[in-house]
Amino acid sequence: MEFQFSNKVEPLKPSAIREIFKSLTNPNVISFAAGNPSPLSFPTDKLQVLANEIFDNQAAFSLQYGITEGYMPLREQVADRLKSKFNTGKDFDDTIITSGGQQAIDLVAKVLCNEGDTVVCETPSFIGALNAFRSHGCVLKGLDVGNDGINPDELEALLKSDKKVKLIYLIPTFQNPAGITMSLEKRKAVLSIAKKYRVPILEDNPYGELRFSGEDVPTIKSMDDEGIVAYTGSFSKILSAGMRVGFLCGHKELLQKVTVCKQTNDVHTNLFFQMLCSKFIEKYGLDDHIKGICDLYRDNCRTMIEQMEKHFPENVKFTRPDGGLFLWCTTPAGTDMQKLIQNFVAADIAVVPGATFMPSADDVTYSFRMNYSMPTKDQIIRGVETMGKVLKKTL
């Protein structure tokens, strides 16, 4: 059978990251390529106790169809937490549960963008979001994420010249893959420009709670006084990635459309695990648990940076994250990236090439992403030392 695919999906290719994951079957490889949270971050014993409580007391309810917007107690807990802890969410907003933050991104794009419309994003950016936008036929225009977020002047110039921009997609805190955080000034400026040009912002914040140094920066959504910002977060990096539970906070009118599309997409998110999240929050709260994850990632990140300072050549630059899962290494302009990555692979090291995160195939980058949540401290020490040798040999 020869298939005629829709225009929007015809050019789509399986993501490079997926292919890298599939190749990670060799147990000798030290992988800094993951996007996964540490399995140590999963509160498995507590989840098991709570799962048994659900089976004992609410089994039939938990296994039956639920409502599309999500399990009401969890929606309220998420909305309360966003409000009380991050001043995020106003009266004109609503909060729904999504099947991971990924579904929130996909559905917001579907609801706001026609084929051929433009989505402004950061360069580099999260491949899962970029591919979601591509799958809706959107044109991606990237603005350099820099050391503290995109340049507001560049954003304004872009919105002035391109009238098809329907969405600004940002990961302001512990950006994936760059590991940087947008400054408060830039957040304010970006929001002000979005309001001026009437373009909604999607603020993607899956890592925001994983701060292990420095001070919290207010979310863009916390400064939104009219509902122009949609905000998505996730339990993937806090309780479990495999359960696929995230959330979307945004203007009621926007969320009504998203809900209709979610209804036709997966009806609702796995109800049992929504209840499990809710029970966990009710019984234990999230703060202590998150603190434990932050301690782990701080330790891993510091080890990685120490080792990189010790072993990497001086002309290799890298970001120094205050939280999240990733840092971003940049080699001198002109580096043969393909050769470098191949040399890493030959030395049993996996990283994700920077090109993966580029909005456009024309974007040139001499960078790669490193993850510090999955490897052990010992793997970080040995792996970075090996990488140092490869870098010195290759550059």
Add this chain to the structure above:
Amino acid sequence: MEFQFSNKVEPLKPSAIREIFKSLTNPNVISFAAGNPSPLSFPTDKLQVLANEIFDNQAAFSLQYGITEGYMPLREQVADRLKSKFNTGKDFDDTIITSGGQQAIDLVAKVLCNEGDTVVCETPSFIGALNAFRSHGCVLKGLDVGNDGINPDELEALLKSDKKVKLIYLIPTFQNPAGITMSLEKRKAVLSIAKKYRVPILEDNPYGELRFSGEDVPTIKSMDDEGIVAYTGSFSKILSAGMRVGFLCGHKELLQKVTVCKQTNDVHTNLFFQMLCSKFIEKYGLDDHIKGICDLYRDNCRTMIEQMEKHFPENVKFTRPDGGLFLWCTTPAGTDMQKLIQNFVAADIAVVPGATFMPSADDVTYSFRMNYSMPTKDQIIRGVETMGKVLKKTL
């Protein structure tokens, strides 16, 4: 904030069924409006034991990111069962796990249809699928489902005249909402026409295993010798609806595109419950469990039909299903359906108006759907008697 929604989602409204569900909070109402499986069909004790086994032995794996195509043992079990029991799936096919059958429908439409393309469906048809097609900007053209499936001549005439048909969507077995099953002859004819005009078929079979009388009819997919049929099924009506686990069997090339879109949609389906399904199949098999569900639904369906024969006026016709969850009642042409439904509601009876299931707003129907999986036998007896009085008063 005033939103400018994409053309495809702008006209979408929340589904009427959802609104009906939301109104079902009055405990006096006898509801025949549900689309839910009976909670008695959930093997809760067995699932709890297996869930504890997963927590005890594979907790970290089950809570971590999985691969988009699904948990490999479950994929193999589903493919094996389809093949051995229903001769469904050939070498050119693949089987992936989806977040319910709903996601399979949504993604197949996304992958095959541009906005403005036509999807041929049955009249009436499953509202969740119709709304999924609408959300992709598809034009729906319905063919009367009749007593044993659509008329192949009408299908051929439609495919001959409309060159924008990109998909034929069918629920051949225990159709929702009509409760009828497409004959083998029509299945063969429809497949042959689809092949002649090179239009893929999506065979949606969530109820196929729930046969409580009569003989199995081969799936359309079982007669597919080139991969033109995609086949979706679900564990929703067998193990749990709330867990959102379904599957899609189809040509590898099609499934590759679907997988890329699933990756950007929800990354993967809740892994823990994929593993739970797999363990259930491994330990208990599905056949004995399904037999128990069929016994329950046979009993309920027979009770409902007996009561309808006893209490309904003779000019009210209804289908007599051999399986599934629904039957379809038709009142004489010209019935004031709005008044009838209102009179049912006033008598504390909920059914779903037939208009809900129409592909086009212009389609006229004098029907309503009744569900026999959720109500108790006593509710069926009392409810149908009440309905009889309302029908006699209203018609």
